[in-house]
Amino acid sequence: xxxxxxxxxxxxxxxxxxxxxxxxxxxxxxxxxxxxxxxxxxxxxxxxxxxxxxxxxxxxxxxxxxxxxx
Amino acid sequence: xxxxxxxxxxxxxxxxxxxxxxxxxxxxxxxxxxxxxxxxxxxxxxxxxxxxxxxxxxxxxxxxxxxxxxxxxxxxxxxxxxxxxxxxxxxxxxxxxxxxxxxxxxxxxxxxxxxxxxxxxxxxxxxxxxxxxxxxxxxxxxxxxxxxxxxxxxxxxxxxxxxxxxxxxxxxxxxxxxxxxxxxxxxxxxxxxxxxxxxxxxxxxxxxxxxxxxxxxxxxxxxxxxxxxxxxxxxxxxxxxxxxxxxxxxxxxxxxxxxx
Numbered sequence: 613x614x615x616x617x618x619x620x621x622x623x624x625x626x627x628x629x630x631x632x633x634x635x636x637x638x639x640x641x642x643x644x645x646x647x648x649x650x651x652x653x654x655x656x657x658x659x660x661x662x663x664x665x666x667x668x669x670x671x672x673x674x675x676x677x678x679x680x681x682x
Numbered sequence: 683x684x685x686x687x688x689x690x691x692x693x694x695x696x697x698x699x700x701x702x703x704x705x706x707x708x709x710x711x712x713x714x715x716x717x718x719x720x721x722x723x724x725x726x727x728x729x730x731x732x733x734x735x736x737x738x739x740x741x742x743x744x745x746x747x748x749x750x751x752x753x754x755x756x757x758x759x760x761x762x763x764x765x766x767x768x769x770x771x772x773x774x775x776x777x778x779x780x781x782x783x784x785x786x787x788x789x790x791x792x793x794x795x796x797x798x799x800x801x802x803x804x805x806x807x808x809x810x811x812x813x814x815x816x817x818x819x820x821x822x823x824x825x826x827x828x829x830x831x832x833x834x835x836x837x838x839x840x841x842x843x844x845x846x847x848x849x850x851x852x853x854x855x856x857x858x859x860x861x862x863x864x865x866x867x868x869x870x871x872x873x874x875x876x877x878x879x880x881x882x883x884x885x886x887x888x889x890x891x892x893x894x895x896x897x898x899x900x901x902x903x904x905x906x907x908x909x910x911x912x913x914x915x916x917x918x919x920x921x922x923x924x925x926x927x928x929x930x931x932x933x934x935x936x937x938x939x940x941x942x
Contacts (some may be wrong), residue, residue, distance in 0.1 A: 618727040642730035647738045649725065649771035654759070656766040674727070676767055677734025678741065680709075681724025681751045682699030682838070682866075682888030 616672040617641065635662035637673065648677050685719060685883055687776065687830065687861065688808055690747055692719030695878065696908040697749065697863065698901065699888025700741065708897050710740050716891070716901035719884065720749040722778060725767055749810065751778040756791075758798045765802055777802060778832070778865075778886075780812040788838045792819045796826050803827030812865055815849035820857060831860055832886065835877065836867025839889040843873035847880070854881045871900075871907040878911025879919060 613624045615637070624632060634652060638644050650657050651674040652665050667673075685692045698718035703709040713721065721741060728734050741748070750768035755761040758781065765777040779799055783791030790812050796819070799809045803826060811823050815833040823831060833853055836842035844850060845867065854862055864877040865886040874885045885908060894900035 618729065643728060643732075646728065646732055646735055647771060648728050648734075649767035651763055651767060654763055656763065656770050658770060674763075674767075675729070676725040676771070677728035677732075678723050678738040678750075678771065679726040679734050680699075680701035680703075680737060681722050681753055682701045 613667075613669045615667055615669075618673070618675055631666045633663050634665035634667060634673070637667060638662060638675070641675065643675055646677060648675055650675050685861070687720075687747075692747065692884075693717055694719040694905060694908065695884040695912055696874070696905050697722065697865075697884055697886035698891065699886070700737075701888055702892035703897055704892075706736065706740055709892075710743075711898035712891055712901040713741075713744055713746070715898040716905045718746060718905075720776075720886075721746050722749045722751055722886065722888070723772075724751050724753050725764060725771065747776070748772045748774055749776050749778050750774065751812075752780045753778075755781050756783075757781070758794050758801070761794075761798045762801055762805075765807060766805075769807070775806060775808045776810065777807050778810045778812060790814060790834075792816065792822075795819070796822045799823055799828055800826040810863070815846050815853060817849070817852055817856060820853055824857065824860065829860055830863065831857065832863045832865035834866040835864045835873065838866045840867050841869025841890060842867050843869055844876060847876070850877070850882070851880055871903045874904055875907040875911040875914075878908055879914050881915050884908075 614621050653672055657665055685695050694717050696716055696718050697720040698716050699722045750772055752761040752764040755764055761781050781791045781794045783789050795811055799811050802809050809828050810830045810832050812832050813819055820831055836845045861883045863884040863886055864882050868874055868887045869890050877885050891897050891901045
């Protein structure tokens, strides 16, 4: 299963505990607990709903955090 | 009187950007000196390195309302998704809507701006559009539901000041009930003072402070002139005259009419 995270395609092994949900993916990416916002295929997912979003091959995830801005 | 946006009373009419400072400490000192009404931030991709988290720890400590931006967006969809992510992360409806139309001048795209503003206003955002100083564009943005307008003084980071004071004054005259903020292009405190003397509600700046020789001192200087300029506007400036007008009364001058 191929999922694009912040523009970088990433392969998840076929035997990865399925179905993979967004919370598990964020945990694997080690960003749970950070000040972040997450979009799944362009849709912003509220913090409390990560575990309800199940991922499939070809999905795109954006993970963002506050940064300096003018 | 303090400036309010929605129900939030702002502590200053100076809004300060957080980008481009020589160090995180300098940024913190500049915010301390400016005591801004809003601080602007952006959103960028995050990973396990957590590079955004240290920055956020600095900003949140000040307890100043956050104005997230959509900087770097070139499309309506990008801007809307960024705004929604900003609302999710900062729990604010405020969004500085920035859609770039020209990469050389960073001039905002007026057509996409209006369309995106209409969509975001319908979604319950309080949209602060970064715009040129065009009067018709301002009217379209107001029609799209914007109660706040942020015309540029000059291109972002240019430090040129007010390229078109006439256009800015026209906006102030034509939209007396809207919150008008000059955003971008200011270089010197005198530019900010001129903006406030014109009756603008606030100024937003970043580079003029961040790239100054001593950012915290410059931040303090801008804070003072924004306050002074506002007071001058409220006090009422005198109208310029073509001829001199003696300020000292001449009646009872002791050597009056004495022949030389």
